[in-house]
Amino acid sequence: MASSSYSPHFLSLGIFFLLITTTSSEEESATIISRFQQYLQIDTAHPNPNYSLSTTFILSLAESIGLQYETLEFAKGKPVVILKWPGEKTQLSSILLNSHTDVVPSENHKWVHPPLSAHIDFNGDIYARGSQDMKCVGLQYLEAIKRLKRNGFKPVRTVYLSFVPDEEIGGVDGAGALANSKNFEKMNVAVVLDEGLASPNENYRVFYGERSPWWLVIKAVGSPAHGSKLYENSAMENLQKSLESVWRFRASQFDLLKSGLKEEGEVISVNPVFLKAGIPSPTVQMILFSFYLSLCPSTTYPSFCYQWN
Ligand SMILES: [Zn+2]
Known part of the structure; x- marks a missing residue:
């Protein structure tokens, strides 16, 4: 993620919210997985990411969960989607959960299954460009919030989610522009959770620095x-x-x-x-x-x- 001159602490964290939510039924899991597949099937690979489709997808999910939303466009055709879950104490600084919507290009002929198919094999493994980096994280934030809301949980601090473009090419028009904007100042962010490493088991590594x-x-x-x-x-x-x-x-x-x-x-x-x-x-x-x-x-x-x- 690219940015400059702002001070909230960035933490890199993979899947964290699922740890604090309840287990879902099998049917619900299937729906969640199929939503994830839909997100993966949207072609947001460089050099021509379809941000319009990914934005529509995220906004419709936000609406169904009941989150406030707005789309900022610091550079034409590069939407930064901000979702908001208001906290009980709005005077407190907020939490930002960030993920990027773009993915790196893929060489189709080298893939066992087409990179945009989001194919699931008999082990339950999903094959898709961006499944780890980092569409899984963005969707997990949303699914976790959905469950928390359903269980009546109310956050003390306001929770924001940002879905940013162009991370794979430096993030200047995405996270960088957001970080330098008045909008970001108003969000009063204290801590940001960002990209980490995918985990093959139930343990998640948290990174507190950035190279x-x-x-x-x-x-x-x-x-x-x-x-x-x-x-x-x-x-x-x-x-x-x-x-x-x-x-x-x-x-x-x-x-x-x-x-x-x-x-x-x-x-x-x-x-x-x-x-x-x-x-x-x-x-x-x-x-x-x-x-x-x-x-x-x-x-x-x-x-x-x-x-x-
Ligand atoms: Zn990434």
Whole structure:
């Protein structure tokens, strides 16, 4: 999820509400699963997600549950759906349950069942793009609220649900725009539950941090000289020095991980991903090199490109 300059704590959590609700009848489970399949069958894959259909689907569910709703459009054709379950003490800060409606594209021929079929096999496994990331979470929020309401539960704080577009391509026009809007300010959000990892059993992992990516481009330049001579300060030599310091830092982080002193999420991972060597001439040299630097958790959400010449 992409966003900036706002302070509520984001927690990543998979399926949590079902743990506090009552068990449903078999018939009800079948209806819930078929609703989930309908959501999965809506093609919200990039590069042409059908947000209009997903919005209609979510709004009709919200209406049937009795939730207030509005659709915000910070960028044309990219709806942010906000649902509201008013709390008993409206002066208190609220809880926001976020999920994104878009999914990554799929290569159909590599799938056992078509990615938009939401096919259920004999084990009860559902095959669909977005089943884990993260349409399951959005629907579970709604199904859980439905049951809680039916059981007469009234939240003390207002609960909001946001269904945001474009998370898979950076979220600038979705969660990012929402987070910077007056609408978000008015929501007075204290805590946000967001995406986590799917769980194959009854245990759910809660994440309290977020890794922030940094794309760093190193552009190495050097003195031009003729290839028949030995000369100092070549672009390649300068690049080599930068790389050596990057690798030293990477090794120090890796050592912490291997020795067990730090967990996976507590170290900074540095991974070179792209190298572009410039002009194949002994007289003019320029080398470009970029690597991906993702920072440790506990940072907020800055996502930017830093260029070092
Ligand atoms: Zn996701």
